[in-house]
Amino acid sequence: MSVATVSRALRGLPNVAESTRSRVLEVATRLRYEPDPAAARLAAGRTHTVIVVVPHLASWYFSTVIAGAEAVCNESGYEFLVVGVGNIAECDRLLDEQYRIERRTDGVVLVNIVATDAQAQSLRERGVALSTVGTRAAGCPSVFIDDVEVGRLAAETLAGLGHRRIGLISGLGEDPLNFDVPKRRLAGFTIGLREFGLSLDATLVVGGNFGIDGGAEAMAHLLDLGEPPTAVFAMSDEMAFGALMEMSRRGLRPGVDVSVLGVDDHEVARVLSLTTIRQHVASQGAAAARSLIAVMASTPVSLEPVISPIELVIRATTGPPA
Numbered sequence: 001m002s003v004a005t006v007s008r009a010l011r012g013l014p015n016v017a018e019s020t021r022s023r024v025l026e027v028a029t030r031l032r033y034e035p036d037p038a039a040a041r042l043a044a045g046r047t048h049t050v051i052v053v054v055p056h057l058a059s060w061y062f063s064t065v066i067a068g069a070e071a072v073c074n075e076s077g078y079e080f081l082v083v084g085v086g087n088i089a090e091c092d093r094l095l096d097e098q099y100r101i102e103r104r105t106d107g108v109v110l111v112n113i114v115a116t117d118a119q120a121q122s123l124r125e126r127g128v129a130l131s132t133v134g135t136r137a138a139g140c141p142s143v144f145i146d147d148v149e150v151g152r153l154a155a156e157t158l159a160g161l162g163h164r165r166i167g168l169i170s171g172l173g174e175d176p177l178n179f180d181v182p183k184r185r186l187a188g189f190t191i192g193l194r195e196f197g198l199s200l201d202a203t204l205v206v207g208g209n210f211g212i213d214g215g216a217e218a219m220a221h222l223l224d225l226g227e228p229p230t231a232v233f234a235m236s237d238e239m240a241f242g243a244l245m246e247m248s249r250r251g252l253r254p255g256v257d258v259s260v261l262g263v264d265d266h267e268v269a270r271v272l273s274l275t276t277i278r279q280h281v282a283s284q285g286a287a288a289a290r291s292l293i294a295v296m297a298s299t300p301v302s303l304e305p306v307i308s309p310i311e312l313v314i315r316a317t318t319g320p321p322a
Helices: 003-010 018-030 038-041 059-075 086-094 115-125 147-160 181-194 212-223 237-249 267-271 280-295
Strands: 049-054 078-083 106-109 129-133 141-142 167-172 205-206 231-233 260-263 275-279 308-311
Touching: 003 018, 003 147, 049 280, 059 078, 059 106, 059 260, 059 280, 078 205, 086 115, 115 129, 129 280, 141 280, 147 167, 147 181, 147 260, 147 275, 167 181, 167 212, 167 237, 205 212, 212 231, 212 237, 231 237, 231 267, 237 260, 237 267
Parallel strands: 049 078, 049 106, 106 129, 129 141, 167 205, 167 231, 231 260, 260 275
Antiparallel strands: 275 308
């Protein structure tokens, strides 16, 4: 029999003689034949799969963005894959035409990873939708927070309490992905200090690698200075947790001996009573996934970036200088 006849018989379509259908089903049962959904989707030119690409799989921020996007994709019936990339070359290889990502997915969400305008155009031409979190690509929907305002608000909060020597635990030291978030937060922090007649002291800026251990090491460096800061802004809550651990090891009291302010409002921030700048991380992933699904469904989508809100949450780790 022809492939078309067998296919029609297995799918219960008309224009197949009942004797033929019975023979096909009998042989399919004997051979334990099961249709391959992936092959069927490939034949139809659709994978019904979404890929989310992130630089750090173990990070709380990225895992929370993934959770928000996954929930939306699951509700819409899309399979969901997560891909981690460690540097720009790996990301370029993933998006390159030779990789044929269109065979694996209908849409891609890039989280804090930059796609060039040429890469975005290439994906569109190959039928792959694209949305981004934290970056922008030409012709694609995007979701942001105002990271410049995050830095400015942190400086305003600490300087407003009377601190004049303020340390900064920044993000990545050596950054293979040219991560923009630390740069924008640093720019805002500098602006905020200027509003109080202060300037950024380069000796008080230390990289913390967006992790707890890095935050602890950075705080140790700051506290070992001849004139340590009276307040510290950590660009993520996880680095702030490390800073608090180092203070505890030295018998220092947060908000009394040294003030500490983070970013994110991680679940543990409430346990440690950490003052932080809250962002709605899961909502960013969900918004990016909804935009992506709309693009894949050929539904009109605004290309104006969605600005996710931030808010200052005052807790016990900040106070006036001793």
